[in-house]
Amino acid sequence: MSLLEVKNLCVSFSAKGKEFAVLDNVELSVEQGSIMGIAGVSGAGKTTLLRTLNLLQRPASGKIAFDGVDIMSVSQEELRVLRRRIGVIFQSYNLFRNKTVARNIAFPVIIEGVNKKKALEKAREIAEELELIHRLGSYPSQLSGGEQQRVSIARALITNPRMILLDEPTSALDPFLTSRILRLVKRVNSVHGVTVIIVTHDMSVIKRVCDQIAYLEKGKMVFCGPTHDYFSEYYLSVSHDDHAAEQLEKAKKILAENGGNKLVRLVFWGEAAGEPILWKCSKGLDVSVNILYGEIEEFKHGPFGTLLVATCGKDSAEFLRRLSGNVYKMEVLT
Amino acid sequence: MISELTRATLESLYMIFASGLLSILLGMPLGIILYTCAGSKRLASVYRVMDVSVNIFRSVPFIILILLLIPVTRRVTGTIIGPNAAIFNLTVAAVPFFGRLTENALNTLPRGVSDSAQAMGVTYRQFVFMVLVPETLPDHILNASVLLINLVTYTAIAGAVGAGGLGQLAINYGYYRFQWNVVLYSVIILVLISQGIQLLGTSLSRMLRK
Structure with a gap:
């Protein structure tokens, strides 16, 4: 009420x-x-x-x-x-x-x-x-x-x-x-x-x-x-924050140098933040995952985390499909 | 001589403190009304009228005010000479003065403190008597000593037109009869009265300031 x-x-x-x-x-x-x-x-x-x-x-x-x-x-x-x-x-x-x-x-x-x-x-x-x-x-x-x-x-x-x-x-x-x-x-x-x-x-x-x-x-x-909704939107919309924009630029550079093909931002909230989701979702798939940036914070209602990862491999698409069902918010950046 | 001085001193003290008390009793509410009207959009025009009236009363020289007030004084006190007539004149002059001093003191209450009292849901009466006046009390004490010392001077002026007291003594014996020592004694006593009032006001105010 x-x-x-x-x-x-x-x-x-x-x-x-x-x-x-x-x-x-x-x-x-x-x-x-x-x-x-x-x-x-x-x-x-x-x-x-x-x-x-x-x-x-x-x-x-x-x-x-x-x-x-x-x-x-x-x-x-x-x-x-x-x-x-x-x-x-x-x-x-x-x-x-x-x-x-x-x-x-x-x-x-x-x-x-x-x-x-x-x-x-x-x-x-x-x-x-x-x-x-x-x-x-x-x-x-x-x-x-x-x-x-x-x-x-x-x-x-x-x-x-x-x-x-x-x-x-x-x-x-x-x-x-x-x-x-x-x-x-x-x-x-x-x-x-x-x-x-x-x-x-x-x-x-x-x-x-x-x-x-x-x-x-x-x-x-x-x-x-x-x-948590505010902050997941916040982390997903880079324009909000110079720090986030800088991170993304760096990540794109690394991606270009190392030949990855997908840059993804993930937001976790609550219990999921403590689970080995990347491992779970990539099990049995031909995909390599490179973590470029990560952060976890203690919110009032539990942990809140964000990850910036690059993936490559022929099962990338399947990996991302599995991920999207397991994280709070996900955004494919490239 | 000594008995003349004593009598004049007591007369002066009577005029100062009686008119002082009356001026505080009437000037304080005037100040509160001024403060209230100044802070209210609805009463803005009332404030303008009161503001101008206070200024007019304060700008008429005291000796002229006494003359202008003669018919009123006679009607109110039955006479135009002596201490009681003077007290009436002094009070008329001092009320607007003290009202203005009070308004200025009330304006030192921080806006935030007044806001927090409003946020607690005080009534107007509670605001005035439990917040506004107590929170600015040390300033009112200082104002009262300023008022009383002004009244010391004004009382002496009133002495020139038959009020009695030290002012009249100094003029009658000293100025008209060339007894300069009487002038000197009168001035010394007036200085002592002023110093005493200031000392009392300052220390009382300091004691109350937290």
Whole structure:
């Protein structure tokens, strides 16, 4: 069941009397309990999309349904209640600098009218889970960046939200803290069942935690679907990436020098990535296989690999036919 | 002589702090209203009107303002001389001033902090009293000391037209009767009051800044 459904969303900003579109007909569907990554280069409209999802940014047109409710047609009062079901973790954390960590975390429930003592008790529980218990009496300026971020996450979780939105959660963190925060996000998602939307320009974040990816380019959604589908298309369409194009040029050169006759790119996903498929498919055939490039990565739902191979021999065609039934995606390049 | 100085000092302090308190109580909400209108598309025209009015009040020289206000002062306080009349004049001059100072202080709240409060679903009242004002509190304390020190000066000016206090003492005894030592003592006391207020404001603000 989808928790969030975005249709034909257009957002425009006006500057110096001119209107320009930041988001152009964006469609997005986020499954209940999943982790969705919104990716794209800087200026593609990722953060604007995130801000539009709880109407911090009003769209010019389109429809946003959260949990079946059209949020653009609700009253201010209903919108306030709705926003309490959506936690936001901003890129700059935006903590209240004149409140202690405990008060910061407790704030969202205090404004709901929960009495202070109970609210602070609940803040304590969450602080315990996020290893912030020793920091409850401190002020934000006394915390490190990583701690400030965890306070901001604790503050978003205290209301037991249905969904949390994270804006570039790893851009200011070192690799160690990045891993830690990604583990935390996964745990929040699996233990608390919270649907997560992460805005990031870092593809490794997408690979490690996201079930789905929405890729934005100049305000347009160019891909929205499962992460492994995105990356298999990505690896197959060379134009995306200088590195891949360079690989292919090298491979073609090797192919020309060594007299192979077919250049093939294979994409594996899940269990198949661990099997000796090349060996299995070439058994008993007159074919030689030369591996030119290979890579395997750990995705959220298992290993994901890509291979660039050259084949020759009179049974090449039969070999490729067998291969195509055993890999996730295959493309014959020459 | 000493008893004259003491009486004048107490009168001055009374005028400064009474008008100061009234100006803060009225100027603070004015600042909050200015901030709110400036941030809302719907209230943009209201903001323009208030903005211009505040500027007009602030650009009339205080001594002229006192003269212009004479009929109003008489109606409100029953008299146009003495400390209470002066307090009315001082407050009228200081409210727009403090309103503007408050607006500037509120504008230092980072946009992101206001966004995160909105994203949590705060009501307008919660936003003002639990986020906007507490988060900018150290600046308001500094503003209050700026206001009070301005009122020290203004009170002395009001003394020239019969408000009482140190200003009047300095003019009546010192300037008109050539007792320059009275002028000197009055000035010394005014300087001490100003220094005291500034010291208190700065240290309180520093204590509250986290």
